[in-house]
Amino acid sequence: xxxASQTAAGQRVFNIRExxxxxxxxxxxxxxxxxxxxxxxxxGGGQVxxxxxxxxxxxxxxxxxxRLYVEAGATIYATFDPxxxxxxxKAALIYGEDLHDISLEGAGTLxxxxxxxxxxxxxxxxxxxxxxxxxxATGKPLMRSFPVSPSKxxxxxxxxxxxxxxxxxxxxxxxxxxxxxxxxPYACKHLVIDGVYIxxxxxxxxxxxxxxxxxxxxxxxxxxxxETGDDAIVFYSTDAWGAHLADGECDRNQQPTVLVxxxxxxxxxxx
Numbered sequence: 450x451x452x453a454s455q456t457a458a459g460q461r462v463f464n465i466r467e468x469x470x471x472x473x474x475x476x477x478x479x480x481x482x483x484x485x486x487x488x489x490x491x492x493g494g495g496q497v498x499x500x501x502x503x504x505x506x507x508x509x510x511x512x513x514x515x516r517l518y519v520e521a522g523a524t525i526y527a528t529f530d531p532x533x534x535x536x537x538x539k540a541a542l543i544y545g546e547d548l549h550d551i552s553l554e555g556a557g558t559l560x561x562x563x564x565x566x567x568x569x570x571x572x573x574x575x576x577x578x579x580x581x582x583x584x585x586a587t588g589k590p591l592m593r594s595f596p597v598s599p600s601k602x603x604x605x606x607x608x609x610x611x612x613x614x615x616x617x618x619x620x621x622x623x624x625x626x627x628x629x630x631x632x633x634p635y636a637c638k639h640l641v642i643d644g645v646y647i648x649x650x651x652x653x654x655x656x657x658x659x660x661x662x663x664x665x666x667x668x669x670x671x672x673x674x675x676e677t678g679d680d681a682i683v684f685y686s687t688d689a690w691g692a693h694l695a696d697g698e699c700d701r702n703q704q705p706t707v708l709v710x711x712x713x714x715x716x717x718x719x720x
Contacts, residue, residue: 460516461495463488465504472502474526479506479533482525489515494550499523499557507533508606511545519557519622527561527628531604541610541633548611552618559608561627565594565653594653594678596628605629605656611637612690620644630658631677635690638666647675654678663687 463485466472470481482497486509489495494514501522507530511517519525527542534540542559545551569590570581577593584591596605605628611617613636623646624631631647634640642660649657659675662668663685675681 461489461492462498463495464498464500466500470499470502470504472500472504474503474505476505477528478504478525479509479528482506482509486510486512486515486517499525499555506542508535508541508544511543511548511551511611513548514550516552516554517543519553519555519559521556523555523557525557525559527559527606527608529562529598529600529603531598531600531602534604534606537604539610540604540606540629541608542606543609544611545614546612547614549615551611551614551616552620553609553622554618554620556621558623558625560625561606561608561629561631561657563596563626563628563649563654563657565650565655566597567592567594567653569593594655596656598628607631607633609633611635613637613692615639617641618643622646623648625649626654627657629656630661632660633658633663634661634665634668635663636665636692637662637668640665640667641669642671642673643669644672645674647673647677649677649679651676651678658683661685663689 465481465485468481468484470478485497489497490512496516496518499519501520503524505526505528507528543553570593581591607629608624608627609632611634615638617634617637617640619632620643625648627649632642647659654677656679657677658679659677659681660670661683664687
């Protein structure tokens with residue numbers, strides 16, 4: 450039976466090794482990670498500790514009050530198994546919905562394991578629709594990169610998808626090779642993203658945006674380095690996931706204003 454310890458500040462600690470995680474990349478760490486997160490959330494919060502090692506996981510559901518701390522030397526890999534994710538539209542390595550007081554911290558790494566191939570475009574991508582129409586008008590194929598997967602029923606998860614969460618901190622971590630948007634907060638309030646490093650191929654990484662806040666309030670992004678083949682930071686105001694946070698009644702036609710404070714950013718994209 451797993452026993453929670455405490456930090457020097459008295460915060461309860463739930464070490465994922467005590468819930469069955471081995472630290473071997475070939476093993477499925479998702480059950481141990483989720484058990485630790487659930488146990489932490491059940492007692493009102495604390496720290497879920499990921500020690501050095503390699504952990505492969507599918508979709509993890511955060512709980513209110515949980516501080517997921519990924520230690521230096523620890524890497525959580527997003528599995529290629531499509532059955533370990535929720536609905537493909539909400540697929541993400543780290544997922545949270547209607548939560549409060551959550552954080553992703555440490556000096557470790559989350560790795561989406563993205564790989565790409567170049568081939569003629571065969572989808573309608575509204576983000577580049579104008580370019581697609583230009584190429585069609587000339588009778589030439591639109592060549593572009595696509596993420597690939599060893600699985601037949603491929604899923605391309607975000608690294609982090611948070612819906613309608615309040616008081617969120619994401620600090621210190623490295624986010625590598627996401628197969629879709631890297632950090633996507635939607636309708637979140639009081640959000641701090643500080644000192645993170647985000648990398649995807651500057652040549653190939655279609656869809657692998659860095660940070661995409663959508664209809665969020667009180668957003669602070671600082672001291673980040675983002676290298677990507679797609680957008681580094683994009684601010685949206687959509688109704689993709691339903692009602693937004695608002696004072697009083699939620700009106701899907703009245704999206705909140707995003708307040709962003711940025712300093713010491715390094716944004717790189719291949720020209």
